[in-house]
Amino acid sequence: MSAATPPTPSRRERPARKPVERRAFLRASLIGSVSAGLGGFALGALGFLWPRQGDGLFGEVILGNARDLAERIVGERRPVLVPEAALSIISWDPSDGIAAGAYGGQHAVVTDSVGLMCLDTGACPHLGCAVPWCQTSQWFECPCHGSRYNKYGEWTGGPAPRGLDRYVSFIDGEGNLVVDLGSPVTGPARTANALEQAREGPSCVDA
Numbered sequence: 001m002s003a004a005t006p007p008t009p010s011r012r013e014r015p016a017r018k019p020v021e022r023r024a025f026l027r028a029s030l031i032g033s034v035s036a037g038l039g040g041f042a043l044g045a046l047g048f049l050w051p052r053q054g055d056g057l058f059g060e061v062i063l064g065n066a067r068d069l070a071e072r073i074v075g076e077r078r079p080v081l082v083p084e085a086a087l088s089i090i091s092w093d094p095s096d097g098i099a100a101g102a103y104g105g106q107h108a109v110v111t112d113s114v115g116l117m118c119l120d121t122g123a124c125p126h127l128g129c130a131v132p133w134c135q136t137s138q139w140f141e142c143p144c145h146g147s148r149y150n151k152y153g154e155w156t157g158g159p160a161p162r163g164l165d166r167y168v169s170f171i172d173g174e175g176n177l178v179v180d181l182g183s184p185v186t187g188p189a190r191t192a193n194a195l196e197q198a199r200e201g202p203s204c205v206d207a
């Protein structure tokens with residue numbers, strides 16, 4: 001008489017899992033959310049504290065022939081970036097009464113219908129990240145937390161408290177655009193979009 005062979009299991013037995021205790025689960029969730037919050041804060045603080053390009057320039061700075069700059073901006077449909085001063089030059093239309101009322105006194109006027117404005121794109125008003133231009137949307141879009149600004153630096157979305165800050169600028173006697181880095185102008189309030197401009201294509205940054 002042969003000994004009975006134990007039945008072969010059809011699949012591997014897994015060791016029984018211990019149920020996750022509610023308290024341990026809550027503790028892990030709390031640690032995860034605090035870590036994520038601190039990580040976001042640290043990133044923002046780094047962006048704010050990191051030395052910006054342009055921190056070495058002061059006072060009035062000549063940026064080039066105003067008419068040439070305006071022609072280039074309009075022709076290429078993009079701002080002229082001035083990395084040394086951490087700013088972007090955009091064009092606007094002073095013949096538009098609303099625009100003239102909102103921006104006319106502080107920004108350069110080249111002709112009756114062409115003005116120039118120097119936006120501080122080196123420091124997002126949210127936590128200080130640089131804000132690059134997005135050619136497809138024709139907006140400025142912040143890669144850090146997704147704030148967006150139209151091509152005039154007016155706030156269109158995201159956590160930033162206002163539009164992009166800017167600097168006083170003017171045309172000198174030789175036709176040059178001059179920016180006064182000693183005269184910053186606080187960006188327009190979220191609700192004060194004088195030059196409303198809709199997005200013109202896909203965004204470069206996920207919201």
Ligand code: FES
Binds near residue numbers: 125145159
């Ligand atoms: S730094 Fe936060 S949205 Fe720009």
